[in-house]
Amino acid sequence: MTLEQDNYLDIEDAQNRRNAAALAAGNIGVFEFEPQSRRAFWDDRIRQLWGAEPHDEIDYDYVVSKVDPRDRQLHDDATASALDPDGNGEMDFEYRLIAGPDRPETWVRAKAKCKFENGRPIMLVGTVEDITVRKLAELRNELLLRELQHRLKNTMAVVSTIVNQSRRTTDSVDELAASLTLRLRALAGAQDVLQKNSWEDVELSYILQDAADAFSLDEQRLRTTWDDTYLIPEQYVMSMSLALYELASNSLKHGALKEADGVVDISCKQIDGQNVFVWKELGGPNVATGPLPRTGFGSVLLLDVLPSELEGTASYMAEGGEVSYTLNFKPTVQNGA
């Protein structure tokens, strides 16, 4: 029996005509299934798609044997539903074919309509389309959305922690609002930087540039010396951004950047297998030599969070009247490049 001879391909409805047009495009095959004999008739395209030999006899068990085990139940249910005389006789679902060493993952969409006579299913006729390309793109999108949701909720957890921590060390509501706004700006900046870097590890100079832009600090005020690129692991970009906003804000309020001619020298260098980041304020108010007093969540960020996450050490202190923040951190493995 060939498809051309078959009555059921003597199609009347528009859907089937569209399918016939798509057939010509090459990625759709036609099948028939006779419930009574449980035999199926496949055209060459389906045989090709499923890896069947031209003369293989196709019955229902053969069909199922080629369906990915994860989707066999779905396949059985969809078939039973289409053959159900009390149903609408339609089938339209997507499933995976079994993959093998020489067979990549294949997704197909089966659409079919069952003909009934005297309340009994006589023949199921339909098409199978290779939808692998679209399906894999959809799955990629789902994965991206899931990652995005994970990041969003993680960020909310960070915000929640920041609120709790900031509250402990802030006296007035106004002050609390100001410090929270600063930290939310830092988190927003981190999101921008991450997004521009496709959510991968980010060069420290980019994070610094974002902070400089946020406070309208140009190269005359923040003088940077960079001898290489320093990657910050993507999950720690938020902390690095928070720390840099903290340093800039502190300096604008109390330090060198408060003065018209005050500047900050920023450098990052490799010394003895460690990365050493230094924020050194010049021309600020004279500060007594020694570690700066720990003043709340900002100190926690600079002296606990960042060195812990980047596996290093940090100090925030004054020497010879000038304030400097030094962060030693573990070099990350360059990805790509």
Next chain:
Amino acid sequence: MAPDDFSVLILEDQFLLAMDLASKVEQIGCSVIGPYRNVQAAMQALEEIVPKAALLDINLGQGSTSEPVAEKLQTLGVPFAFITGYSSDIPIVQRFGGVPYSSKPIDVSKVQSLLATLMPIDKAS
């Protein structure tokens, strides 16, 4: 039973969140083992100490997940829960079906109810 007997291992790669979670666990009256930031550190700790329970973040950054630690805890018979930014339909949560799960952010009462499903902490102060 002294509260310190209710030891909870924490695995969370972000320091701020780990610190926050640790303080919440302590508020409930349990003691904290860790927090650990990666699989390696947590696995090493489990060689030496067996906690009463564990709270695990799932995504530990750089493509790593807490799955190996979850497996190890299962082998040791230590009950654990996931605290994650993912929704519960991701494969790892599905794989450890029946393991308690909470979405981030999490507050003290949620930490308490989560831990109460893992061990009899109502006796802790």
